[in-house]
Amino acid sequence: MIDYRILLPAFLYGIIFESFGAAHFGFYLAPLMVAAFLLAALPFTIRIANLAIAWILGTSLMLFLAVFWGGGALPSTKVLIHIAAYLSPFLIIASAFYDTKR
């Protein structure tokens, strides 16, 4: 069962950054949607474990995209902080709507 209470805020949050950011289209939205899907699908009953796994996956995907679009070069420290700063508030938003009881 797809949990739209997580997907819709993720979609809105991602689209705001797509509008205001400078990266290629999809850099913000795609990893966030994947993380949101994963969060909605993860089976663990410990809320923090699910959130942590989704965050790590989202961060890894964004890092991969940054390296891919950056021609193989590791992005700057500012970008790494930016990725962490971008994904962390989403976890707070998602955790407000997230319910592990299925």
Added chain:
Amino acid sequence: MTFRQNNKAPGLKFYAGALFWLALLALIFFNAPKVFLKNITTKAVLFFAPELAGLRASRQNLALLLRIADLEHENELLRKSLGLRPAQTISAKVIFGGGYFFMDAVFINVGNEAGARPGDLVTSEDGVLVGKIVESSSGWSKVLLFGGVGEEAALRLGKEPGAPVGAMGRGGGEFIAELPAGADVEVGDAARFSDLPDYIAGLVDKIAVEEGSKLKRVFIKTPFSPSALYEVRVLLKK
């Protein structure tokens, strides 16, 4: 005759789900929804941004800004009456972006009504090249800062710049370039855009040489902090 017992009509959740998937697919495959979403989100957020800026400024500052606008207008009229060319630059305020959250792009309070067009260059008040306008609308323009992730640039490095070298943006106003190990480049040297030699792209921040390698990696940083940008100048093409 038999009937299905569980023949429920689709509920609100079903329609919300269907709408969500359609919107997502449309966003992925078509350009028009992307532009539409960008426009509405940009307008919605920028609707509040000037208010916040206005709250920060004191009444006296606002009065001064109005006075400056009047003087600029008067100056323009006098220039026109004397047959002089209009000013090639316009000053603008940064109203959004530039920090760690909205990196590599800033929004300024000058749009196409003031003559700002996509492709116009933007400098800081000190004359350091900051970026380029990529979108402009009524009352605002989006400026893409130089040194974004994956941005390719031709730079001239060193005290006596020679042939341009290809550099790749690393995000946050940083570039990386590979030069021959014997190239005369030191930390602190200026890097200039080959097509805009009047402007500095950044300063050499770090040089990394691997043992046995014929190349060295040069890390270049822009000399301004995007989060400290408050006022900029737009260089009009016309």
